[in-house]
Amino acid sequence: MLDVDKSLPKDPDELRQFTALLLAEVKSQAVLIEKLRHQLAGQRHHRFGSSSESIEQLQLALENSEIAVAKMTAKLRLPDEEPKDKPKRRPIPDHIPRMEVELTSGDDDCAQCGGLRRLGEDVTEELEYILGRFIVNRIIRPRFACSGCQAFTQATLPSRPIERGRPGPGLLAHVLVNKYADHLPLYRQSGIFERDGIDIDRSTLADWVGKSTALLEPLADAIGRHVLAGQTIFADDTPVKMLAPGTGKTATARLWAYGRDERPWGSDAPPASWYQFSPDRKGQHPKDHLSKYQGWMHADGYAGFEDLYRSSGIHEVACMAHVRRKFVDIHRAQGSAIADETIKRIAQLYAVEKEARGSPPDRRIEIRQAQAKPIFDDLEVWLHIQLPSISGKSPLAGAMRYALTRMARLRPYLNHGILELDNNTAERAMRSIAIGRKNYLFVGSQTGGRAAAIAYTLIETAKLNGIDPQVWLADTLARIPDYKINRVDDLLPWKTGHPIS
Template sequence: LRRLGEDVTEVLDYLPGRFRVLRHVRPKFSCRGCEAVTQAPAPSLPIRRGRASARLLAHVLIAKYADHLPLYRQSEIYARAGLDLQRSTLADWVGHSATLLRPLLNALARHVLAGAVLHADDTPVPVLAPGLGRTSTGRLWAYLRDERPYGGTTPPAVLYRYSPDRRAEHPKTHLAGFRGVLQADGYTGFDGLYDSGQVQEAACWAHVRRHFFELHATGQAPLATEAVRRIGLLYAIEQDICGQPSDSRARQRQARAGPILDSLRAWLDETLARVSGRSDLAVAIRYARSRWEALTRYVADGRLEIDNNPVERTIRPLA
């Protein structure tokens, strides 16, 4: 037979993960002259007297926190592979790993809190409540330092913190020592930070727009549609100046966004006087006007963003 060529068929396959035992053999030696016994020291392990390698610990942590796989379910998966790893053992490993990672967390916190501008947001997370037969609601907080929008070269980083509730004491503790501008939504729990005078507030135009857009989406609120259009003009400017140096961003905002904001403020005040004070549109207008100083702070400071969306994007996958 003469070979004419070949056809190749590719099939995607999967090789299940497997466990292995790493054996560290340490021979013992004795001196014939003095009978002293010598042996190489035991290998350094992540957990003292533990039997888990660094790779296995990393796998358990990623499965739990990145893939949202509870420890009891991991235990069941490992059992199918013929390995008996009780949930209590896995929980012990997670606790020890948290201690090992603490220096990295502290270094990350120092880096983030050293920034002059931070974005902050939080989201509810369900937390298992053993013995209650249900879950409780905790909070996951995110604090973002990102200087790339104005050409900064400092590596961006986000710091996550957990709390069992949403009390104002938690962000106050998380941001202890921070000095600068905090860009966040209208959560009153941040007010204590602003009142100290060491942290300035920068508000979020996306939240303002959302109130008007929900009314606009009904198709029966032309005034809300007009508000959305005017806010859209501000966002068009941001698309043009993204990535430029902070001083250039500030100059262009003052020249281009300043007049739009002056006109928008006057229009909001005129519209509020014409509509019912109990209407949803009036609520949206009062929300914007009550935060006007914080909403317009970004105009004169090119380091700030028009909204808090950067940090919301970091927390959305966890929500």
């Protein structure tokens, strides 16, 4: 899969070669889309003999492939692919309320010789979504001609999120939040809109999502820079299915979450979650993501992180929640007294953290040294004593060995007030993906996966800051087409967002 997010080559020959590869990738996706549409049509024709689940999977495959194509074409401003069966743009129904906005150039007189007379007007209809309802913005631009020199004048049409597109920023924000925050696949949204008398095909919605995420990508990058500027971050990953073209199967890709949340130690730095997509779980991916980061990283025991700890300025902090979870599972299955005692001792550590939460780093160190360190040390000694008394092949012994290994790497939290006892910040960042994964099942390609990562970065960061993601995205999509790239940080949700009421 071609990585369209990398910098473009500067050599003309290399650029031509890169463009040819990109066009080939777009055509490959187009062939896949045609194939899926054919399969879907067949399933619908024989739907009484097919499960609804199979039809839904084909719908989801189509929408994710179409998002990928839209993002690729928008990224390099390629002309849109026009499939033979692309749905025609239908008129917006008359029952949708209209709001007229008349734009004029601001000059009542001709600059050369005098007055202007109105010749006619151009009207652009923009379908918008506000406050739970559809409206149509009728943007009217009168055409004037000078009665003396016949010079023409007309106001310029304002920039819009999708050039020559119909959707307003509020509608685009609504579709993005529906898909990535409320877990509504696009074909379901299409059905919901139809009940309001709005006929928008799924493929059109996919085009909007792909182009919107391409437009918003610089803002997601800015959130990533903010995350990596922290002294400590939280990292986790989760599997997502990705279509493997030509095989008829799916491969296991990954979404990575990197979080920054300094509220537990009283910092006023805004919390944020930055998501990245990769086609597999190779350790090179987090190494690339974190190449510019130096500091502490809370994470699980994933072996792919080991090279980071050895070869970079990243210091590991393990996670007590992972340790506790293993003993909870064993206690539920076996009722083990040792597992129960371990859980109780870990609970004492969390009680100390509850007291320390919100205090400045120095005070947190004092509390932990006085209260948590004795509990932590006793738990470590107690596990060493208990381990020889049970079968080395038992699940309990495995949990105890895991705990002892991870506790050695968790000990830094006792001496640094900016660190946490667990990696729950990153795990919470994965919750929305885990829920949505049940609905969208898979991404269509690496480009589609990156589009999802951009959307999750924006929406989840807004939510972390108590900002309404739909209101903020609508405002941002209206402003970003004309915004200077070197000032994109001014659009971050904690600077411009609207608090959730």
